[in-house]
Amino acid sequence: MHPVLTTVLKRVGLGVVTLIMVSAIIFSSVSLLPGDFGESVLGQAATEETVAAFRRELGLDEPAIKRYFNWLGAAVKGDFGTSFSGRSASGVDRSRSVASLVGPRLYNTLFLAGITALVAVPLALILGLTAALYRNSFYDRSVNAVTLTTIATPEFFVAYILILLLSSLWPIFPSLANIDASTPLGERLYRITLPALTLTLVIVAHMMRMTRAAIINLLASPYIEMARLKGASRSEIILKHALPNAWAPIATVIAFNLAFLVVGVVVVEVVFVYPGIGQLMVDAVTTRDIPVVQACALIFAATYIILNLIADIIGIVSNPRLLHPR
Amino acid sequence: MSEQEPSAGGYSAAAEVAFKRTRRSRFERLRIELGKASFSAWFGMLVVFCYMVVALLAPFLAPYGEAEIFPTPFAPWGDEHRFGTDQIGRDILSRLIYGARNTMGIALVTTLLSFLIGGTLGLIAAINRGWIDQIFSRFVDVLMAIPSLIFALMLLSIFGSTIASLIIIIAILDSTRVFRLTRSVAINVVVMDYVEAARLRGEKIGWVMRREILPNIMPPMIAEFGLRFSFVFLTIAALSFLGVGIQPPTADWGSMVRENASLIQFAKYDFKSALTPLLPAAAIALLTVAVNFIVDWFLHRSSGLHDE
Numbered sequence: 001m002h003p004v005l006t007t008v009l010k011r012v013g014l015g016v017v018t019l020i021m022v023s024a025i026i027f028s029s030v031s032l033l034p035g036d037f038g039e040s041v042l043g044q045a046a047t048e049e050t051v052a053a054f055r056r057e058l059g060l061d062e063p064a065i066k067r068y069f070n071w072l073g074a075a076v077k078g079d080f081g082t083s084f085s086g087r088s089a090s091g092v093d094r095s096r097s098v099a100s101l102v103g104p105r106l107y108n109t110l111f112l113a114g115i116t117a118l119v120a121v122p123l124a125l126i127l128g129l130t131a132a133l134y135r136n137s138f139y140d141r142s143v144n145a146v147t148l149t150t151i152a153t154p155e156f157f158v159a160y161i162l163i164l165l166l167s168s169l170w171p172i173f174p175s176l177a178n179i180d181a182s183t184p185l186g187e188r189l190y191r192i193t194l195p196a197l198t199l200t201l202v203i204v205a206h207m208m209r210m211t212r213a214a215i216i217n218l219l220a221s222p223y224i225e226m227a228r229l230k231g232a233s234r235s236e237i238i239l240k241h242a243l244p245n246a247w248a249p250i251a252t253v254i255a256f257n258l259a260f261l262v263v264g265v266v267v268v269e270v271v272f273v274y275p276g277i278g279q280l281m282v283d284a285v286t287t288r289d290i291p292v293v294q295a296c297a298l299i300f301a302a303t304y305i306i307l308n309l310i311a312d313i314i315g316i317v318s319n320p321r322l323l324h325p326r
Numbered sequence: 327m328s329e330q331e332p333s334a335g336g337y338s339a340a341a342e343v344a345f346k347r348t349r350r351s352r353f354e355r356l357r358i359e360l361g362k363a364s365f366s367a368w369f370g371m372l373v374v375f376c377y378m379v380v381a382l383l384a385p386f387l388a389p390y391g392e393a394e395i396f397p398t399p400f401a402p403w404g405d406e407h408r409f410g411t412d413q414i415g416r417d418i419l420s421r422l423i424y425g426a427r428n429t430m431g432i433a434l435v436t437t438l439l440s441f442l443i444g445g446t447l448g449l450i451a452a453i454n455r456g457w458i459d460q461i462f463s464r465f466v467d468v469l470m471a472i473p474s475l476i477f478a479l480m481l482l483s484i485f486g487s488t489i490a491s492l493i494i495i496i497a498i499l500d501s502t503r504v505f506r507l508t509r510s511v512a513i514n515v516v517v518m519d520y521v522e523a524a525r526l527r528g529e530k531i532g533w534v535m536r537r538e539i540l541p542n543i544m545p546p547m548i549a550e551f552g553l554r555f556s557f558v559f560l561t562i563a564a565l566s567f568l569g570v571g572i573q574p575p576t577a578d579w580g581s582m583v584r585e586n587a588s589l590i591q592f593a594k595y596d597f598k599s600a601l602t603p604l605l606p607a608a609a610i611a612l613l614t615v616a617v618n619f620i621v622d623w624f625l626h627r628s629s630g631l632h633d634e
Contacts, residue, residue, distance in 0.1 A: 018467065018468055018471045019471075021468040021471075022468060022471055022472055025468065025469075025472070026472075026480065029480065029481060029484055148615075148618070149615060151618075152556070152611065152614040152615040152618050153611040153614070153615070154560050154563055154564060154567075154607065154610055154611060154614070155564075156564070156567050156583055156607060157583075157604070157607035157608065157610065157611050160583070160587065160590060160603060160604055160607060161604065163590050164590050164593055164600060164601075164604065168590050168591055168592075168593035168594065168600060169593050169594065169597075175590075175591070259473070260473075262473070263473040263475050263476060266475060266476070266479075266568070267564050267567065267568065270567075270568055271587075281476070281479060282479065282568045282569070282570065284483065285479050285480070285482060285483035285568075285570050286483075286569060286570060288483050288484075288486075289483075290483065290484070293479070293480050293483045294480070296476075297472070297476055297477070297479070297480045300472075300473055300476040301471065301472045301473065301476065301477075304471065304472070304473050304476075305471050308471075
C-alpha cells in the first residue's frame with residue numbers, strides 16, 4: 001500500500017479509538033455523581049415508586065458496562081435520552097428528548113461558526129501573506145501588535161467593547177442575536193454580525209500570526225535564495241515559491257482554530273444570547289441536567305477531535321517526503 | 327564572569343595571573359538583565375507588580391467591605407462610590423480590589439497544583455520510559471482530545487460549583503499540558519551522563535528528579551508557568567462569567583462582568599456607568615497581556631533565538 005494511505009488510515013484509526021475513549025470518559029464521569037440521581041432530580045418529596053421508576057428508566061439497575069454500550073449505541077443514532085428538566089416529584093413527565101433540544105441549536109451554532117470561518121480564514125490568509133511580504137514595515141508591526149492584544153484578551157471583553165461601540169453608542173447592529181427557525185437568511189446574517197465579528201477577531205489573530213511565521217520560516221531555505229538570485233520579485237517569491245510549501249502548517253493552524261472556534265462559541269453565545277448549543281450546555285450545567293450536558297460534551301468533543309484529525313491528515317497528505325517515497 | 331581589560335600599556339602576564347575573577351552576585355546579574363529588558367517586558371512586570379500589591383493589601387486599599395450592601399443599586403460614578411455600585415448595591419471599586427485577590431489567588435493555586443501533578447508525573451514518565459510512560463501518555467492524549475472548557479463545564483455540572491472543585495478540576499485538566507511539556511523536556515536531560523552517574527551512585531529517584539533533572543529544565547518550565555497561569559486565569563474568568571465558576575458573594579472579575587453587563591445598553595445616557603462592566607474585563611485582559619509580555623521576554627532571553 002502507498003505509505004500515505006497507511007499513515008492516514010493509522011491516524012483515522014487512532015482518531016476513532018480516541019473518540020471511543022472520550023465517550024467512555026464522558027459517560028463514566030456521570031457515575032461519579034455524589035448521592036442518588038433520582039432524588040436529586042425529582043426532589044425530596046418524590047415517592048419511593050417514582051424514584052424507582054426513574055432509576056429503571058435511566059437503567060441505573062443495570063451494570064455500568066451494559067449501560068455504556070446502550071448509551072453509545074443510541075447516541076450514534078442521534079438518540080441521547082430525555083432531559084432531566086420537566087420532571088417532578090409526582091411522577092408527571094413533561095421532559096423533552098435531548099435530541100429535540102439539541103438539534104435546532106446545533107444547526108444555529110454551525111451556522112454561526114460557518115459564517116465566521118468563511119470570513120475569518122481568507123482574512124487571516126491575506127493579512128498573514130501581506131505581513132510576510134512587507135515584513136518589518138509599519139504595516140507588519142501594527143498588525144502584529146493588534147493581533148497580540150486580541151490573542152490575550154478574553155472573548156467577552158472583545159464582545160462587550162463591540163456592543164458598546166456598535167450597538168449602544170452607535171446603534172448599527174443589535175446586541176441580542178435572537179434568531180429562530182423562521183428568521184429569513186438576510187435578517188439572520190444581520191443579527192449575527194456582532195457575534196461573528198467577535199469570533200473572527202479572536203481567531204484571525206492566531207491564524208494570521210502562524211501564516212506569517214510559516215512563510216518567514218521558509219524564506220531562509222536554499223530554493224528561496226535561488227529564486228532571489230534569479231531576480232524574482234518579492235511577491236513572486238512569496239506566492240510562487242514559499243506559499244506552496246507552507247500549506248501544510250497553515251492548513252493545520254486553520255483546522256486547529258476552527259476547533260477552537262467550536263469552544264469559543266460557548267462564551268460568545270452567552271454574551272449575545274444566541275440560541276446555540278453552547279448556551280444550551282451552560283444552562284444545562286447550571287440546572288445539572290446531566291443527559292443534555294453529556295450530549296453537548298460529546299458533540300463538542302467529537303467536532304474537536306474530527307477537526308484535529310483533518311488537520312493531521314492535511315499535514316500528512318501535503319508532506320512531499322511521504323508523497324514521493326524513495 | 328566579569329572581564330576586565332588588562333592594564334593599559336601592553337600585556338603583562340603577571341597582571342593577568344594576579345587578576346582576581348569575581349562572580350557577579352545574583353542581584354547584580356538580575357539588575358543587568360533587567361536593564362536589557364525591552365519596554366514591553368518592563369510594562370508587564372510593572373503591571374504584575376501593581377496587581378500583586380493590590381491583591382495583598384486588598385483590605386487596606388478597598389474603601390468598603392467585599393460584600394457590603396448600600397441602599398442604591400446601580401449608583402452612578404461619584405465621590406462616594408468611585409465606580410458606582412452593582413445590581414444589589416455593592417461598591418464596584420471595593421469588589422474590583424477584592425476580586426484581584428480572589429481571582430488571582432485561585433488561579434495561582436490552581437496553576438501551582440497543576441504543575442505539582444503534571445510536573446511530577448511528567449518527570450516520572452521521563453525517567454521510567456516503559457509501561458508507566460505509555461499509560462500516562464495515552465491517558466493524557468485522551469484527556470487533551472476534549473476541549474478543556476467543555477470538560478470543565480461537564481465536571482462542574484457533576485461536582486457542583488464550589489471553589490475547591492473548581493481548583494481541582496481545572497488543575498487536573500491543565501496538568502495534562504504540563505505533563506506533556508515536562509516529559510518532552512526532561513527526556514533530553516534524563517539521558518545525560520550526570521543523571522546516570524547520580525543513579526549509579528545510588529541516589530533515590532526523588533533526589534535525582536529534584537536535584538539533577540529539575541534545575542536543568544527550569545527555563546522552559548518557568549515560561550510555561552507564566553503561560554499556564556494566564557490560561558488558567560482566563561478559563562476561570564470565562565467559567566465565572568458563564569455563572570458556573572466562583573459563586574457570589576465572593577467578588578470575582580468574571581462574574582462582575584456578567585452581573586453589570588446590562589449597563590452597557592445605557593451608554594448613550596450615562597457613558598461612565600456603561601464602562602463599569604468593562605472595568606473587570608479590562609483588568610483580566612491587562613493582566614493576561616502583561617504576563618504574556620514577561621513570558622515573551624523571558625523566552626527570548628533564555629533561548630537566544632531572534633525573530634528571522
